[in-house]
Amino acid sequence: MNRDYTGYSADQLLNDEYFIHSELHPAETDKAFWLTLENENTALAGEIKMARIFLKNIKNGTDKEILSPEAEQELWRVIVLENRRYDTRFMRRVKIGLSMAASISLLIGIVWYAQPAKDEVENDYRTILENMRQPDLQSGDVQLILSDEENISIDGKESCIEYNEDGSVRINSGENIKSKEKTAKSDPAKAFNQLIVPVGKRSKITFRDGTDVWVNSGSKVIYPEYFDEKKREIFVEGEVFLDVAEDRMRPFVVKTKQLEVAVLGTRFNISAYESDEYMQVVLVEGKVEVQTHEKEKKSLSPNQMLSYNMLTHEENVTNVNVNDYIAWKDGYYLFRKQKMEVVLRKISEYYGVHIVWNERLK
Incomplete structure (x- = not known):
């Protein structure tokens, strides 16, 4: 040959x-x-x-x-x-x-x-993941795309989306705008919604189980209309902070393209932007298990961060001040010993503005 x-x-x-x-x-x-x-x-x-x-x-x-x-x-x-x-x-x-x-x-x-x-659910997940490659995250309003492809545009810098037990969705404490009942013919656990949060915007999702998810700018979250009976699972691209409602019968799983975090009830932050060199998981309270495709599962304790290098696939667990990594959900950033390039990029994404700086500041 x-x-x-x-x-x-x-x-x-x-x-x-x-x-x-x-x-x-x-x-x-x-x-x-x-x-x-x-x-x-x-x-x-x-x-x-x-x-x-x-x-x-x-x-x-x-x-x-x-x-x-x-x-x-x-x-x-x-x-x-x-x-x-x-x-x-x-x-x-x-x-x-x-x-x-x-x-x-x-x-x-x-x-x-x-x-x-x-399995049909896996097929649907894979199709949705394909659509995550080029999200429009650079401008515009927050977009809530429902499983029936209805696109809801949400104005404002901050937004709140709340799911009720009856299947209705409430946005910014307004009237219920969507209602979909579970029937024998349709399985809402196999139908997915998408939340797209462009730069300069933030959003919060409250799921029916009581779990709160804060979604940072330039991020995308994909989740089922109803969680499965055996597990609660969402997909994330970008950065989110989660306050997971405890349910020992149904673990909560957060998946990104490179890692998976499984919990029962806890508070933690995930940063998984494609443009970043590192993916990070920071635990505030409780316990989480983190797994990448190359390594075994790692358990984190409160005030610990796992960093995963996207290029070298190296993992590192360190003790951190968690406030530095979760302050964004409350409307501000804390930076300690960060590269100026990282600081300016995060500010640019948070406010949705373009910042020009000298390359020597890197």
Whole structure:
């Protein structure tokens, strides 16, 4: 085999006939060929690894999902790194996402006979996550997008959204604007709402279980109309502070593209902006378990912060003054030993204004 695979990405490998054949029907010569490439090219080895994860999961199948959590997280990692590498915004991300989706579709067609039915909720989550790649977070009003695709625009710097037991939604203490009853034909636990909070705006969600979620500027939260009977789960891109109502029968799970936090009842902050070098989880009270796709679960105690480096995948747990990380929900920031670049960026996002500074201030 003399083909040059230098520079190939995982999605290109998943569209390559020889790669697919050698993985599904491996011969000794094929194994030796790919092993040599992996030893000679570490970047290509990483792409081969990810392609094999997808192929293995699709070939073997499970009774719930085509992609394992590890494979799904690996997909996000590659998409993020590719977006940063080429330093373009909308079109580049769309191209990468579509090409990866096409690769997965091709493999599903090849090994469809081996697949059991997928869990519908996971399908919906994955579709919504795809839509999170390019949210319009730079200007405009807060947007509440309901599961029936009704778009509610909320004016003002601060907003409050409250969900009631009867399915109604109240915005800024006004009249109920939406009512959807649970029926035998529809499962609201499989229908999702989205809250988009652009820069310069803040919002607060109160769920039916009593959990409060403060959403910072430039953030997006996705959640079901009704929480599942066994767990409460939301997806976050950006920064949120949570005061979780205790329910020992239903843990509360917050997922981002790189980590997952599980609690029963506690107060904590998550910062998971795509543009940041680090994702951070800060615990105010109670106890949380944090897990990334590379590491085992880590438990945090009050006044501790877990930092996760998006590029190196390194984790670090330190003791912090939690007020420095949660003051934003009360309308102000506290900065201690922060880089000027970070300070100015957060101020820019919080007030929704563009700030120009000397590059030497970094």
